[in-house]
Amino acid sequence: MKRMLDTLETYDRSLFLYLNGLHQDWLDPIMHSVSDKLFWLPVYLFIFFLVQRQYGWKNLGWFALGIALIILFCDQISSSFLKPYFARYRPCNNQEISHMVHRVYERCGSGYSFVSGHATNYFGISLFAAMVFKNTWGYVLLLSWAALIAYSRVYLGVHYPGDILAGAILGVAIAILIFVLNQRICERSQGKYGLDLKHPLTR
Numbered sequence: 001m002k003r004m005l006d007t008l009e010t011y012d013r014s015l016f017l018y019l020n021g022l023h024q025d026w027l028d029p030i031m032h033s034v035s036d037k038l039f040w041l042p043v044y045l046f047i048f049f050l051v052q053r054q055y056g057w058k059n060l061g062w063f064a065l066g067i068a069l070i071i072l073f074c075d076q077i078s079s080s081f082l083k084p085y086f087a088r089y090r091p092c093n094n095q096e097i098s099h100m101v102h103r104v105y106e107r108c109g110s111g112y113s114f115v116s117g118h119a120t121n122y123f124g125i126s127l128f129a130a131m132v133f134k135n136t137w138g139y140v141l142l143l144s145w146a147a148l149i150a151y152s153r154v155y156l157g158v159h160y161p162g163d164i165l166a167g168a169i170l171g172v173a174i175a176i177l178i179f180v181l182n183q184r185i186c187e188r189s190q191g192k193y194g195l196d197l198k199h200p201l202t203r
Contacts, residue, residue, distance in 0.1 A: 008162070012160045012161060012162040013091075013097060013160065015160075015161045016091055016154060016160045016161055017097065017100055017101075019151075019154050019155070019161065020091070020101060020102050020154055020155065020157055021102065023102045023155060027155070028104045028105075029104075031104065031152045031155045031156060032104050032105065032152075032156065034148060034149055034152040035118065035149065035152040035153060035156055040149075043145070047129055048060065048063070048064070050133070051063045051129075051132060051133075054133070055132075055195070055196070055197070058196075059195050059196055059197075062182065062193075062194055062195040062196075063132060063195055066128055066178050066179070066182055066195060067125060067128065069178050070121075070124040070125060070128055070171075070174055070175055070178050071121055071124075071125070073124075073174050073178075074117070074121045074124050074170070074171055074174055075117060075120075075121065077120070077170065077174070078115050078116070078120045078121075078167060078170065079111075079117050082114060082115050082170075083111060083112040083113070083114065083115070083117075084112065086112065087112055088112050088113045088114040088160075088163075089112065089113060090108060090109060090111075090112070090113040090157075090158050090159065091113070091157050091158065091160060092108035092109075092157040092158060093108055101157040102155075102157055103156065103157045104155075104156050104157070107156070108157065108158060109158050113158070113159055113160060113163050114160075114162070114163050114166065115163050115166040115167040116150065116153055116159045116163040116164050116166075116167035117167065118149055118150060118152075118153050118159075118167070119146070119149075119150040119153065119159075119163070119164045119165075119166075119167030119168045120170045120171040120174075121171060122145070122146040122149045122150065122171065123143070123146045123150070123167065123168040123171035123172055123175070124170075124171030124172065124174045124175040125146070125171075125175070126142035126143050126145060126146040126175075127142070127143065127146075127171070127172050127175040127176070128175040128178060128179055129142055130142045130143065131175070131179050132179075132195065132197065134197070146168070146171075150164045150167070150168060151164070182194050182195045183195070183197075
């Protein structure tokens with residue numbers, strides 16, 4: 001088992017160094033902004049606007065609650081449990097490879113690396129929103145958005161690809177759990193509570 005984990009660690013480092021090494025000077029400020037949560041505020045507002053327009057104010061409230069629960073669980077599980085448990089140093093803080101890591105504005109960040117909180121949160125939010133919209137293009141655009149943000153974390157030198165993959169899987173699992181729970185509540189209350197996707201525009 002240890003040999004297998006060591007092999008995976010080696011592959012993860014090699015892939016990280018390859019991807020991080022593809023940096024371009026003109027991309028540095030772009031990827032720095034992509035990784036900034038506040039940069040995407042207009043996108044958050046636009047998603048909420050679309051939910052309200054398609055499903056009404058009542059459902060918007062339940063959608064907001066679902067998003068809040070996803071963020072809560074994603075943050076707590078990734079940052080409060082998994083990161084301290086695995087205690088994996090960020091690539092830019094790993095003394096074995098830090099001299100080979102491209103860092104934007106010489107920033108690295110504190111704390112541990114596994115799993116990526118950005119990947120966990122954004123894949124969770126994106127999948128939940130895509131399941132609500134029930135649109136193929138919604139899945140493509142929202143998950144591509146999450147993937148771009150996740151990739152920016154590798155570009156900035158603060159996460160390995162393995163951190164991103166594990167975070168994405170965790171975020172997807174949490175989003176599905178919250179979505180299914182929401183739908184069960186809606187069905188059992190006959191649409192009185194929960195996000196009612198069968199009867200849109202219930203204002």
